Amino acid sequence: MSRRRSESVLSPLELRLEALKEATELGNERLGSQESAASWAVLERAAARRTLSSEHTVVGFFGATGSGKSSLFNAVVGEDIARVAATRPTTSRPLAGIWGAQGSDPLLDWLEVNDRRFLDSPLRLAKKGVFGSEKEANGLILLDLPDFDSKILANREIATKLAGQVDVLIWVLDPQKYADAAVHHDFIKPLSAHGAVTLVVLNQIDKLREEQRAPVMTSLRSILERDGLRNPRLIGVSAVTGEGIEGLRQEIAKVVTARSAASNRLAADVATIAYRLGEGHSVEELKTPSDNAKRELIQNLATASGVDTVVDAVRTSYRLDAHKKTGWPLTRWLSKIRPDPLRRLNLKSTDVNPKLNRTSLPAAGLAQRAQADSAVRAFADGAGAGAPEPWKASIRREARRRGQELPDRLDQAIANTDVKATKGSWWWPLVSVIQWISLATALAGALWLGALAAVQYLQFSLPPAPKVEGIPVPTLMLILGILLGLVLGVLSGIAARIGGSGRARKARKSLLSAVASVVEETVVGPVDAEINRHNQFIGALRRARG
Template sequence: MAKREKAVHAATSELDDGLACLREAVEAGRGRVSDAAIERAGAVVDSAQWRRRLSADHTVVGFFGATGSGKSSLFNAIVGVELARTAATRPTTSYALAAVYEHQGAVVADAGELLDWLQVQERLVVSDAAEAEAPRRSALGRWWRGDSAGPSGGLILLDLPDFDSTAREHREIVERMAGQVDVLVFVLDPQKYADAVVHQDFLRRLATHDAVTLVVLNQVDRLAEAEAEPVLASLSALLAADGIRHQRLRAVSAVTGQGVDELRSDIRAIVDQRTAAQARLLADVRQCAGHLGTDAPERELAMPGPQQRETLASGLSAAVGVETVVRAVQRSYRLDAIGYTGWPLTKWVAKLRPDPLRRLNLKTAEINPEMNRTSLPIQGPAQRAMTDGAVRRFTEQACTEAPPVWQTAILDAGLRYREELPQQLDRAIAGTELGANARSWWWYVVALVQWIALTVALAGALWLLGLGAASYLQFDLPPAPNVEGFPVPTLMIVAGLLAGVVLAVASSVIARLGAALKGRRVRRRLHASVAEVAERSVVEPVRQEVERCNRYRSAVARAGGRR
């Protein structure tokens, strides 16, 4: 008993895990995987929840067969009571008939709700009292009770309509029951055991349910002794072709009783384990996971690495015009440097030249990137193609090994913000600190020296002018001192002017070097800003979709019994 309870607990735990994984796969795959596949998986989860919510004490065994297979006769033979009418008065079963056995010594749940869920209206309870009234015919009670005080659960046997019936409603009942009963017993006959309907529409489709499937060759009494073995061997080969690995094949005769007791024992062996319902539901989960697995990648998808993200940011930087801004920063820096360090008498000319940063609306310190945009050219077809191309190359690297449905989803995720991306990039450029109004320390030093040099030149000029005026007015003044034969005022003029020119030229060279350094710094900042936008608007949506795909793959694998 303890061993059986342990097996029931293990089966229940395995089913819990399988259903949880299948539910996770449904959530992850919704909107990505085909709606039909998701609906089928959702129906399996819902059906399993309903079955588990109803009586766990009963095991439902359904008898399936074609017209003329003797299914109802075998059903009566198993029950031991003439419940299902046969022969000319009822050549085909037109509705589901239930035989319910509940031993009086066992405490089991009411089977009514379970039969309501199965939509079985025709019901008959075969109890100990019924056996007392018909002791010769009520073999079901003796078989089910065995030599003990009786099992702890109940048994429901269903005689179902013929699956090859021309009546559409009969076929619908059989297909629905094939997806609901705990144990499936397929009754075949020697004439139609190879019928394509039973093999293609049922056995092959339910090959994953071989643990709860029994195949019976009925009416063997119609075969000569030498014919039985070849027919059984042929049927066994057909079952193997259907994918049924663990075959439960019996040769029986409802007329002579041959093999009926053995078939009862086979059913009892399955029912006694008390795990038939869980095994059936778990097989449904495994089968559904197999169908979903066709849309799952073979291995876990990996996100593109840092190099690919860097390539993406570089492509977006080129499309948004980062180099245009860098050149503007360099040009603006040189103009500002000349405006401060140039020769004071001519540097005002530099201020007349248009500042490229101001033209791009990036010079103003108070610019609000949320409210204002830059004056960079609006992306045309060429720039938009560059943006889309960079995004597509990145997303394609993320979904190379993904199935088509997930490739589409990942590509769509990468292009989710396609329309907003140019504006986001423009805001990133506008919000980047460019240091447009920053001044270098050496500007002040050079400017001071320039003014000193100009002052010296002006002082020398005024000195000479004073000496000339005094001579013109015939004032007797001492002559200007000489240095190496050159008058000091003249030297002051020459030195001041020469120093100003040399400083202006040197400042221009230094300004170019400084502009190059500043351009590199600004390029890094702009690239970082663009990379941040790329991370937020491209990489993160792609990462979420890749993780969703991996979550789907993992859930499907675990639901299918793979770890």
């Protein structure tokens, strides 16, 4: 089944859970251990809750000491099943009031609620309009929980644990401590994203005078909004007088009959941890490094690995070879005295194993290593600009992960690059032939003149040498041969410099291409992969946030 088709049959919650799982896996070793553990805990909790009864809605009453939580529980249930006393804490273990027993046991076992009371008269959602029908809120599990500010640590742990498991949260506050910072900062604010499954009840309003109620409710609403609850559902009740109890019952019945509280709770859990994984702010996708950044990295690494030295050697080697082939034959031997820099760098051998071939370039010194490391670090920092610090670190780590092998890989790439070290130019043989002809002409003229001088010395009589424009031919041959050789030598030297520069440019291009291949594999590729991973992570977070 294709991903698109499989996604089409998944519920929105399932899609968001899959997205959170994907983000958590992609963020492995890039997220803090606490964030990663919290995300996996949400996924495990969601998996467990979704295998349990979907016909039951778990509603928890959470409150501080003295808030009248147990009295309110009894008032909503309509029976005195929760213990109420003046001593504190009254509730030391969770108590469940259950409407609709069938299928509730596995859910309550998961919640670790053992004190269970099965009730017969479910809450009813009042009918709306003339033709409306009354609905029974069957499948309701109402929990009376220990005080979350209890001095007994075990009681606080139970309340905290179940705050992360119930489907609907009802915060029970009282007029004396409704603004308690500990209550809001430690419990309500961290769960502010759960507004869809949160009710806030101000109990004991009978203790307030009529003119005090509106200001207190307004103050509490303002505090809840500062906590992060949007349009908080706030109800004033009195468990003693019964004021507001029926309205609270209706709110609970409305949530239960909608049959969406469990999914809404899990969706809020997913959104909360997704924002936490994104450090609580919108994170933009990263762009892969620009071509300019890559070229700069390649150029810096090429310089650090000795490409400039090789290019200079190619230029010099070409000139030496050109002089050996086209220089004046009587002075060519001088070029053999000068060492060939390409041969010294082990770049002029033709019978080599590419896998074992290495140059004889000097080992990189501290300056070269620092230059290479700085270039890689600058490239990674530029690529990770704008990412959260953990992802910046991971991009930098990927860029430098193969740093130990990089110098050897670059050296091997240079060694196996064809810089045309043994290839000559088309004009070399032609000039060489002309040089030998000019030398032969000059030697022939010299021998002729020598013969004439010897014959004259021996007092033999020979006809005079032919002349051209009054110049004896042997003299002309000697002069022209020498001049032609010298002129060709100068011209071939100029041509060799031009050709050497051209050969050096081509060699630089080939060497940079070889360096680029290594850099792409060892630095750019891993960085691009990490950026793509980051972008997939961001995309998964966005889907998880909904």
